[in-house]
Amino acid sequence: xxxxxxxxxxxxxxxxxxxxxxxxxxxxxxxxxxxxxxxxxxxxxxxxxxxxxxxxxxxxxxxxxxxxxxxxxxxxxxxxxxxxxxxxxxxxxxxxxxxxxxxxxxxxxxxxxxxxxxxxxxxxxxxxxxxxxxxxxxxxxxxxxx
Numbered sequence: 001x002x003x004x005x006x007x008x009x010x011x012x013x014x015x016x017x018x019x020x021x022x023x024x025x026x027x028x029x030x031x032x033x034x035x036x037x038x039x040x041x042x043x044x045x046x047x048x049x050x051x052x053x054x055x056x057x058x059x060x061x062x063x064x065x066x067x068x069x070x071x072x073x074x075x076x077x078x079x080x081x082x083x084x085x086x087x088x089x090x091x092x093x094x095x096x097x098x099x100x101x102x103x104x105x106x107x108x109x110x111x112x113x114x115x116x117x118x119x120x121x122x123x124x125x126x127x128x129x130x131x132x133x134x135x136x137x138x139x140x141x142x143x144x145x146x
Contacts, residue, residue, distance in 0.1 A: 013069040020066060027055050084115050 034046040048056070058065055068074040091098075091107060098104035117127040120139045127137050 013066075016069055017062075017066060020062070024055065024059055027051075027058075031055055080119075084111070087111055 031049065031051045033052065034048060036046065068076050088108065088111065098107065113127070113131075114124050116139055117124060117137065120137075122137065122139070130137050
């Protein structure tokens with residue numbers, strides 16, 4: 001492997017930052033800010049399009065948007081919360097509502113159990129088998145005091 005240069009992780013992160021900024025530059029040309037000269041007797045900020053608002057947020061919060069490049073503990077996406085409640089919304093849409101508060105509570109408890117298992121890299125069938133055979137999964141016993 002002599003002579004073979006492999007990019008270090010910071011080099012890759014810098015390369016992706018450059019790509020990100022280049023994309024923002026193209027977006028800036030495609031969606032320029034509102035013309036300040038068009039203003040006639042109005043006060044406050046000029047109205048911006050949704051696309052322009054998104055562009056400005058992506059530019060202003062670049063460090064936060066790209067944090068996953070530097071910290072491997074940060075997930076690429078923050079949609080886990082949405083995924084966790086999606087089944088609840090699907091259940092409500094299909095049935096219209098839960099028949100009782102207790103039924104809703106049980107549904108949420110099971111979904112939470114399975115979501116936690118998934119985050120611990122355990123399969124649903126594995127943890128449900130443990131549950132129904134009276135064995136407590138490790139993730140439950142470690143957090144019992146919390």
